[in-house]
Amino acid sequence: MRAFVPDYQMEAPPTLAAALQRMASEPSAWKPFAGGTDLMVLLEAGKLPHRKFLSIWKIPDLRGIAASSTHVALGALTTYSEVRRDELLGREFPLLARAAAETGSIATQNRGTLGGNIANASPAADTPPALLVYDAELELVSPSGTRVVPFHGFWKGYKQLSLHEDELIRAIRLPRGTYGWMHFYRKVGARRAQAISKVCFAGTARMEGGKIGDLRIALGSVAPVVLRATETEQALRGARPTPIVIRAAQQTLAREIAPINDIRSTAHYRLRVAQNLLAEFCEIISA
């Protein structure tokens, strides 16, 4: 049944300071609301238990893409469309640009935000595998100041965030350390456009004389959280990706992920596809 909208409150604080103050005034009462592409779906389905929302969509301090010599910082409200249009991101962080292009439709890409994708914490989200692979950091802001935490580990479990009740995600910071690496992103869904993933794989690697000098791998939709496959990375780091090495890495991957049966796919299919994508990644980076 549809939600009864008069039960819901929404305010639009004009500045970051005003938003933080509102959140601090009634701890846990106000939930941030960005582009609405996830929350409005829940509202329509009558499954939005929270009642008070702060529209942060127009807060200037949460917008914009800024590059320094070491990092690129993306405001939490950076939309998928903005990611796709940004030349620097396309050049240095192609997995993120690709993930943004694979997320929903154009209309969704115009409203959905990176901060929202992180805060919504869906294990099937499209940009988090890319963010994990690029060692993204989150800039969290509260009335008591700012802290920067790694995105890896920020999701503690299914839909569980390491975010204090008075904190907002202000920006996502990407270290500019993988420029020139090989990049591989593959989202497997029911159809190419607009599907939610059954398995999503993001990987980047640097080859050194036929061996994998360094690499990073992350997967979506195969565990309660989007997962950095550190053990699988370890199995491949420094190795020449021969069929035997790849086979062993596939077995490590099977231990590292925890796919389930759900409305979109089966555990068996997800495991097989994840292993196949790992092999494809290895072949592409060593080709």
Added chain:
Amino acid sequence: MTDSHDKIRVHCEVNGQAVSFEAYPMERLLDALRVQMELTGTKEGCGEGECGACSIEMDGSLVNSCLIPVLQAEGAQIRTIEGVAHSAQLSALQQAFLTHGGAQCGICTPGMILAATSLLERNKDPTDEEIREGLSGNLCRCTGYTKIFESVVEACRTRKRGQDA
């Protein structure tokens, strides 16, 4: 018992005209357009951002109006299908949909036109692939998409001819 709150007054511009209306802040812009402003060209299909029937342009971007709470439309410039034609003059896209059978039952058509209009505003000369992507958020259960796709291709051609002439 429910814990109901007050309506707010929203001011925005719809198809070039300043409007203001009262609504609960999380009411869907789709409903405000259809019910309060009686702009029923914008359709509701899925109500969850999958089908694109409720596509409109807001501040120059294509959006699903079923996913916009009215509070976020405050101060916005909105264009619906009713604002695509210039008085009685159909846009090149609308004309192409007519000529090439791009519309059957008509439910998806306003959203298709808005998505295609938005694409052509961003990209004057889209490739076939870009047209397909531009329409990929809009579902049609009648046409099989081919005639819709051809309508957009033809509108691009017509426009090009107009510019070359």
